[in-house]
Amino acid sequence: MxxxxxxxxxxxxxxxxxxxxxxxxxxxxxxxxxxxxxxxxxxxxxxxxxxxxxxxxxxxxxxxxxxxxxxxxxxxxxxxxxxxxxxxxxxxxxxxxxxxxxxxxxxxxxxxxxxxxxxxxxxxxxxxxxxxxxxxxxxxxxxxxxxxxxxxxxxxxxxxxxxxxxxxxxxxxxxxxxxxxxxxxxxxxxxxxxxxxxxxxxxxxxxxxxxxxxxxxxxxxxxxSFFPIRAISVMGILLGIGALFYAFYIIGLKIVGDIEVEGWTTLMLVLLFVSAFQMIALGIIGEYVWRGLDATRKRPLYVxxxxxxxxxxxxx
CATH class of the missing domain: 3.90.550.10 (Spore Coat Polysaccharide Biosynthesis Protein SpsA; Chain A)
Structure with a gap:
């Protein structure tokens, strides 16, 4: 039965x-x-x-x-x-x-x-x-x-x-x-x-x-899902490409002599954005690392x- x-x-x-x-x-x-x-x-x-x-x-x-x-x-x-x-x-x-x-x-x-x-x-x-x-x-x-x-x-x-x-x-x-x-x-x-x-x-x-x-x-x-890690990688690549184009832009301005001592607001916005992304990325990676540590300790799920x-x- x-x-x-x-x-x-x-x-x-x-x-x-x-x-x-x-x-x-x-x-x-x-x-x-x-x-x-x-x-x-x-x-x-x-x-x-x-x-x-x-x-x-x-x-x-x-x-x-x-x-x-x-x-x-x-x-x-x-x-x-x-x-x-x-x-x-x-x-x-x-x-x-x-x-x-x-x-x-x-x-x-x-x-x-x-x-x-x-x-x-x-x-x-x-x-x-x-x-x-x-x-x-x-x-x-x-x-x-x-x-x-x-x-x-x-x-x-x-x-x-x-x-x-x-x-x-x-x-x-x-x-x-x-x-x-x-x-x-x-x-x-x-x-x-x-x-x-x-x-x-x-x-x-x-x-x-x-x-x-x-x-x-x-x-x-x-x-x-590996989506969070993949999202960090994609975002890092996009930021890198954006930084590269911006570098070319700054170099071009320097060559033609059209660069001025300005851009404090822009610089701070970029710095804050990149710093925030780095902290979020570290947090996501830390979550994965912590779960790996928790698994290796092999504590019982319940008593x-x-x-x-x-x-x-x-x-x-």
């Missing part, structure tokens, strides 16, 4: 979890009867009552629930990798704890998996959110599609269904400062994408801050403080 492992990262989700778990249990009835379920919920260093709420869910369904408590907050992507490492299913799904993604879509995803598709993506055709959050998401994914991964679906995604083979590849890579979902596409497996409308969050407050979004954008670009599961559970 195929086992489906549903992996859910949790961070300050004490209000969401009762609703989320209730919907997930109800969603089981939509699957064929031969499917068994495993829920792997990862507490990513929450300081509220998230862990206690997760343990209550484990107590209600001891044969199918495993709770991972991480020692500290490592970010949702690393928490997901922890869940993937401990999951034992033949196929797996990642869904958020705030129920913005429709769990019933997993039934259709499972159907594609049964046909041999190893990666199924639920991509956001639209979002019920408005304002800056929606605008940033659109810019983020359009940027990534244009300069890094042209084969990703439109609209962005973090709701995926995948085979155990994909899981083993991702866990084995242990890649830092990257984008977990783009990494799945990067592996090269043919995938199917299913468009849906992302729901508006109804319970609690999102901890996905603008600072975290900007970091993810930088991580994603640097992890999957599992404790694992809560029933002894009767058929879990790893």
């Amino acid at each position: 195929p086992k489906l492992s549903i992996i859910i990262p949790c961070y300050y989700n004490e209000e969401n979890i009762p609703v989320t778990t209730r919907e997930l249990i109800a969603n089981e009835t939509l699957f064929p009867p031969e499917v068994t379920f495993e829920y792997v919920l990862v507490d990513d260093g929450s300081k509220d009552k998230t862990l206690q709420t997760l343990l209550a869910f484990r107590d209600a369904y001891p044969d199918k629930v495993r709770i991972l408590e991480l020692a500290g907050n490592v970010g949702s992507y690393n928490a997901i990798v922890a869940g993937m490492e401990y999951a034992t299913g033949d196929c797996m799904a990642i869904i958020t704890a705030d129920m913005q993604d429709p769990p019933e879509l997993m039934v259709q995803m499972y159907g594609y998996w049964k046909q041999g598709i190893k990666l199924i993506i639920g991509n956001r055709q639209d979002r019920e959110e408005t304002g800056l959050q929606k605008w940033f998401a659109e810019v983020f994914h359009k940027t990534m599609k244009s300069i890094a991964l042209p084969n990703i679906p439109d609209g962005g995604f973090d709701f995926v269904f995948f085979d155990r083979q994909v899981c083993e590849h991702v866990v084995g890579l242990q890649e830092r400062n990257s984008n977990l979902f783009y990494l799945m596409v990067w592996l090269g497996y043919p995938y199917v994408n299913i468009p849906y409308v992302r729901r508006k969050r109804e319970i609690g407050k999102s901890r996905w801050t603008l600072k975290k979004k900007i970091k993810l954008l930088i991580d994603s670009i640097l992890a999957f 599992v403080k404790d694992v809560y599961q029933s002894e009767k559970a058929n879990l790893k």
